[in-house]
Amino acid sequence: MSELLSTVYLVRHGETAWSLTGQHTGLTDLPLTERGRANAARLGARLRALKLAKVLVSPLQRALQTCELAGLQPEAQIEPDLVEWNYGRYEGRTTAEIRALQPDWQLFRDGCPEGESPAQIGARADRVVTLLRRLPGDCLVFSSRHFLAVLAARWLEMAPANGRFFPLSTASLSVLGYNHSPTEPVIELWNDDHHLEN
Numbered sequence: 001m002s003e004l005l006s007t008v009y010l011v012r013h014g015e016t017a018w019s020l021t022g023q024h025t026g027l028t029d030l031p032l033t034e035r036g037r038a039n040a041a042r043l044g045a046r047l048r049a050l051k052l053a054k055v056l057v058s059p060l061q062r063a064l065q066t067c068e069l070a071g072l073q074p075e076a077q078i079e080p081d082l083v084e085w086n087y088g089r090y091e092g093r094t095t096a097e098i099r100a101l102q103p104d105w106q107l108f109r110d111g112c113p114e115g116e117s118p119a120q121i122g123a124r125a126d127r128v129v130t131l132l133r134r135l136p137g138d139c140l141v142f143s144s145r146h147f148l149a150v151l152a153a154r155w156l157e158m159a160p161a162n163g164r165f166f167p168l169s170t171a172s173l174s175v176l177g178y179n180h181s182p183t184e185p186v187i188e189l190w191n192d193d194h195h196l197e198n
Helices: 017-021 034-047 061-069 095-101 118-134 145-155 160-165
Strands: 008-012 054-057 076-078 139-143 173-178 185-192
Touching: 008 034, 008 145, 034 061, 034 173, 054 061, 061 076, 061 139, 118 139, 118 145, 118 160, 139 145, 145 160, 145 173, 145 185
Parallel strands: 008 139, 054 076, 054 139
Antiparallel strands: 008 173, 173 185
16 A cells, blocks of 8 residues: 555544443543543553554543543544534433334434434534545544444445444544545454453
């Protein structure tokens, strides 16, 4: 692959109390658990060798803490568009609780009442993709599960609904890049968490 083609590293934040229980955590600003903090530090050891032109981070504390514990906070820039999906009335609810009210609900197809639609989060992801493609050199992004899934779909020029195909574990590492040219975006690595404690 040409050295002129940049690589984008994606990190989902470490574990929180709600990620453990499966509650939808959009704009609720939760800290990491102790295990989440330990795994963020482990991730940092893996990221240490990267040569990065830019580090972008969601303004939510779970992403900021992951970035800090990974040792990258001094060079990080907060990017408001990296916040997690706004779940509106579904904030704090599990998928089972939501489907008790709306049995055929699918986040990536239906969005959330009083929250964001797939088109709205797709528009945010498009702004981030545009930013990433303009940056010279490799970039590292800290954000949340569902936003990063939509970001990957939009990187591949797929509809936001295709984010459902990109599950992410906490403190996982994924890599976006190109095959031969900027017209051939690819996923080079997805949801890799082999650096984490069991």
